[in-house]
Amino acid sequence: MIVPSYLTEADGSGKWGKMGSCVLPDRGVLAVSGAEAGAFLDNVITVNVSGLPLHGARFGALLTPQGKIIVDFFVIHKDDGFLIDCPHALAADLLKKLTLYRLRAKVAIADVSKTYHIVALWNETAPDKGIAFQDPRLPALGWRALVTRDDTIQTDQTIYDYDAHRIMLGVPQGGRDFIYGDAFPHEALMDCLNGVDFKKGCYVGQEVVSRMEHRSTARTRCVPVIFKDLVSPLEGTEAFAGERMIGVISSVASDGHAIARLRFDRVAEAQNAGEALHAGGLAFQVETRDFMNFILNDFIES
Numbered sequence: 001m002i003v004p005s006y007l008t009e010a011d012g013s014g015k016w017g018k019m020g021s022c023v024l025p026d027r028g029v030l031a032v033s034g035a036e037a038g039a040f041l042d043n044v045i046t047v048n049v050s051g052l053p054l055h056g057a058r059f060g061a062l063l064t065p066q067g068k069i070i071v072d073f074f075v076i077h078k079d080d081g082f083l084i085d086c087p088h089a090l091a092a093d094l095l096k097k098l099t100l101y102r103l104r105a106k107v108a109i110a111d112v113s114k115t116y117h118i119v120a121l122w123n124e125t126a127p128d129k130g131i132a133f134q135d136p137r138l139p140a141l142g143w144r145a146l147v148t149r150d151d152t153i154q155t156d157q158t159i160y161d162y163d164a165h166r167i168m169l170g171v172p173q174g175g176r177d178f179i180y181g182d183a184f185p186h187e188a189l190m191d192c193l194n195g196v197d198f199k200k201g202c203y204v205g206q207e208v209v210s211r212m213e214h215r216s217t218a219r220t221r222c223v224p225v226i227f228k229d230l231v232s233p234l235e236g237t238e239a240f241a242g243e244r245m246i247g248v249i250s251s252v253a254s255d256g257h258a259i260a261r262l263r264f265d266r267v268a269e270a271q272n273a274g275e276a277l278h279a280g281g282l283a284f285q286v287e288t289r290d291f292m293n294f295i296l297n298d299f300i301e302s
Contacts, residue, residue: 019123019142020157027118028091029146032098033081034107041075041082044101044204046185047197052077057133057144059195061185062097067208069183070097072174072195076133076146083131083146085118087174101204116146119153120162129153137193138291140169167253170224170289176235177222177250177259185209186218187261192293219265221294222250224287225277230256233280241270241277249279262286264294 032041038050047060054077061072071094073086086094091111098109121127122142130147147153166173171193174180178188185196191213198213212218227233232252239247239260247262260279267286270277277284288295 020161021119021121021123021127021155022157022159022162023153023155024118024120024159024162026088026159028086028088028111028113029116029118030084030086030091030095030098031081031110031112032084032107034105036106037081040102040105040107042201042203044098045075046190046195046203046205046209047075048200049075049077049082054079055131055133057136059136059190059193060197061190061195062094063185063203063205063209064181065205067184067205067212068181069174069178069185069188069190070094071180072188072190074133074136074144076131078131083112083116085144085146088113089175090180115148117149117151117153119145119147119155121145122162122165137195138169138171141166141171163251164253164257167224167251167259168257170259170287170292172222172259173251177261184212184218186212187220187222189222189292191218192291218294219263220247220261221264222259222261223264223292224289225249225258225260225284226287227256227258227279227282227284229282231282232256232258233282237280239277239279239284241266242273242275244270244275246270246277256284258284260284260286 042048042050045060045062047058049058057074057076059074062070071090073084076083095111126132127143127145129151130145132143132145134143135141172188190196235252237249238245239249246266247260249258249260251259
């Protein structure tokens with residue numbers, strides 16, 4: 001049921017489809033500026049950003065006090081503060097949440113989504129326009145750039161091509177592979193994708209996330225899967241081990257690649273019992289990737 005990764009982070013993207021670039025129209029941008037911008041963000045999100053070099057970036061999230069993801073994002077250091085590359089649909093809510101936590105900090109927060117395009121480039125060449133950074137989650141994801149909307153952008157692929165690249169790499173996306181407000185960082189693989197700093201000071205929801213890390217209590221995980229007939233079911237199809245539901249198929253790409261949100265303890269039980277995994281009448285296997293810091297055996301009771 002579990003097959004090893006055949007993609008390393010050092011590997012090129014040729015076997016995963018064509019390299020390229022595209023605009024990500026579903027992304028928004030917030031600006032956080034002021035003398036205390038870095039310290040303010042450090043106090044509320046899952047990673048530290050105050051020490052970033054110019055145009056350096058981190059992947060992180062704002063959590064509920066219960067440790068669940070409100071929204072995940074990239075924080076990029078610029079000369080007068082920080083930019084936050086976040087889902088456009090959640091930009092207004094994130095702005096509201098950050099403003100609530102600002103209190104008396106010397107910080108200004110604004111939605112500047114109309115100023116920038118977000119461009120993804122999954123190749124080895126750094127972009128020559130905008131504020132560019134390597135995706136801090138995984139080297140194979142390539143580059144991202146915040147490009148002003150009055151700049152001419154030349155791209156050669158679509159968001160669907162980028163989405164297929166992401167799915168094949170096994171990197172979850174909020175709103176599809178996990179539900180905002182109802183998933184812990186471990187479930188979204190943020191602990192594997194540099195999205196949580198377990199050595200930093202306090203932030204909102206830290207106690208719950210730290211406890212899950214030290215006690216290894218995360219049972220649900222988003223993982224890449226491959227359908228044996230190279231045909232995937234619809235997104236949202238329930239996944240089973242034998243007759244027992246173990247999760248749901250979330251993001252789906254062509255050629256049988258998908259991401260599934262699964263109860264790994266139940267997958268382990270199915271493996272012990274020799275039960276086949278299936279969804280929508282189609283058999284699948286769970287895959288691993290080099291960036292994952294957990295294995296199925298972690299969930300098998302001795």
